[in-house]
Amino acid sequence: MKILGIDIGGTSIKGGLVDQKGEITNLFSLPIDKKLNQEEQIAALIFGIKETYKEDDFSGIGLGIPGTINPKEGLVLFSNNLDWHELAIGDMFKKAFPNKKITIDNDANVAALGEVKFGVAKNEKNVVLITLGTGVGSGIIIDGKVYEGENGQGAEIGHSLLVMDGIKCTCGRKGCLEMYASASALIRQADEACKSRPNSRLAKAKLNGELDGKIIFEIAQKGCKTAQKVVNNYVKYLSEGLINICNVFRPSTIVLSGGIANQGSYLIDKIESYLDENNYGFPPKAKVNIRCSMLGYNSGIIGAASLLF
């Protein structure tokens, strides 16, 4: 039977029924009402689900949630984006849907699981997924299962060091990967370049509005030297982070997701050429595939449902 996959984001919630082939039907979405407290927000979600679906439509519910999650206890320990603390979402769902299997996990973890069940790393055993967005999230699959760490607090690869005594991170450390390889970091790096190269095509684009990752890559591809320098520098930081993953995990595949990953082969080619030169390992070294997520806009729903397949 189908699984109801729920993808909780910072401002809205999406859901859909996912079958064993990873195909989605009956999509719904719901804005998060920030005026409600956390329990009321969950009550509204449960109400929305009961309005949208019939009891027999699905056999279980998987939820992907941004933040620090303890899947065993069904607890959201902390979610920065949602301002949720110690939220017993698992128990609330079990009470509302007593005959259904309920599982929750971190959004990057479920995204990684989705790729292993239905995506670019199908049936692979050891896979790491990195989300390149406002921050750098990560999901680690070992032996086909999500690696959580104690209390669900592992897999924070974005908060491993890249630059000793570097830029201050939101987590308190200085020099985390997240501060150099997130989409936000790329935009910051581009903003700085615009200041020193005010006549560049990149700086002119900035005058017409805020830069985003897509625009920076587009301008680089059109030949702007300043934008190319920004992109190459960004690729260096990101690739050094990926080599860390290669050396520590040596997974069969690293999956990139998030807006930046939409750059496809332009980005992947640059990363692969950097990795070919610098990827540690004595011959015959095991190649690590670098791939972009292909589950697209609904990957969060598919991933959340994967928890129960």
Place this chain on the structure above:
Amino acid sequence: MKILGIDIGGTSIKGGLVDQKGEITNLFSLPIDKKLNQEEQIAALIFGIKETYKEDDFSGIGLGIPGTINPKEGLVLFSNNLDWHELAIGDMFKKAFPNKKITIDNDANVAALGEVKFGVAKNEKNVVLITLGTGVGSGIIIDGKVYEGENGQGAEIGHSLLVMDGIKCTCGRKGCLEMYASASALIRQADEACKSRPNSRLAKAKLNGELDGKIIFEIAQKGCKTAQKVVNNYVKYLSEGLINICNVFRPSTIVLSGGIANQGSYLIDKIESYLDENNYGFPPKAKVNIRCSMLGYNSGIIGAASLLF
């Protein structure tokens, strides 16, 4: 029945019979004759074992070997210290001991397994061990089992980046943890400090002979400001590497082994105070224990035998 644990080092091989409590009897050791080729060295080891033990003394042989190992195939892909390449040691042992179980693995991996089976992390599920010696080795235990990565090439935490564009490492990267947190790195850092502080107690000790990790720590504990500065700087690098392990794995315990780990509480107290201030994780955060190995001089033998318990 007992397991024969074999600990292969750079210059000699140690072995012993290990029982189910992790206790060792019938120790032997054998120098490695560098004039022999790799297959002849293994033949000499097999001969030594047959001379020392009777057929009924043990039910299997576990071997811990420095380098890149593929345990599934019983292959030493590459061992820098031993100058071994593509050595089918597993097959050679199976041929010589057809009725025994034979397993091989990397020395840091077996050390980690030994700690989980018999040492300071007994019965814990997720544990990372770091060896602080000439280099920085690592063994990762996930769900009670050694994590190998593809082709046995994971778990090279020593070759994750700590300082972007930092000191050139033997692996080809610049700025690896190994270049800042190994015993060799501590000695290099002390040598540099001696040059700028030629009148310090540390510099005077250096005039009386080469510095080693033990001496540097001793002089620091006796109050030499220069040595204390060297040690504190070393602890910062090492601790930042340990925080990476906390954030990526959030294990229950990190075990330190190698000569530096003999510093015990003087070192651990410094590390714990650094981690308390900087260990990422939203409350209630799962504390990671930092412990020194207690299996001692024969930990390699116990670890190698652990492969078969």
